[in-house]
Amino acid sequence: MERTLSIIKPDAVAKGVIGKILDRFESNGLRIAATKKMQLSRADAEAFYAVHSERPFFRDLVDFMISGPVVVSVLEGENAVSKNRKLMGATNPKEAEAGTIRADFAQNIDANAVHGSDSLENAAVEIAFFFSTREIC
């Protein structure tokens, strides 16, 4: 059993597809162990994406992530990290496989509908960033 962090990004929340995306997780064996809708502050987004702080797209990424509310969730299941990444599809929706969340709901590499932890190690850090242990059940 693994746990991973998912974020439904502002573009997908604004489109009204929160339920459709959560259904992809539940229909593919990922249990929702915690979930909440929230508005990230600039400081939140900068801290969450600190690993990208030197990248040219950092400012655009932070601006986008605070442009509206997001839905953060802890997903639990067998191979949850890689399973979620597979369901998400490639970072650039134009390269995402048909039937993936990004192929179906994302517009471009900035507004790409979802975030998912890329390793078990990062998942633990990202989950702790958003949730206390008693919120995860």
Ligand code: GDP
């Ligand atoms: P992910 O794990 O698939 O989300 O991709 P990364 O961790 O590499 O990047 C984090 C986020 O930064 C992505 O989801 C994109 O929203 C954004 N991003 C990554 N690469 C680029 C890029 O080359 N240009 C722009 N504009 N945004 C990018």
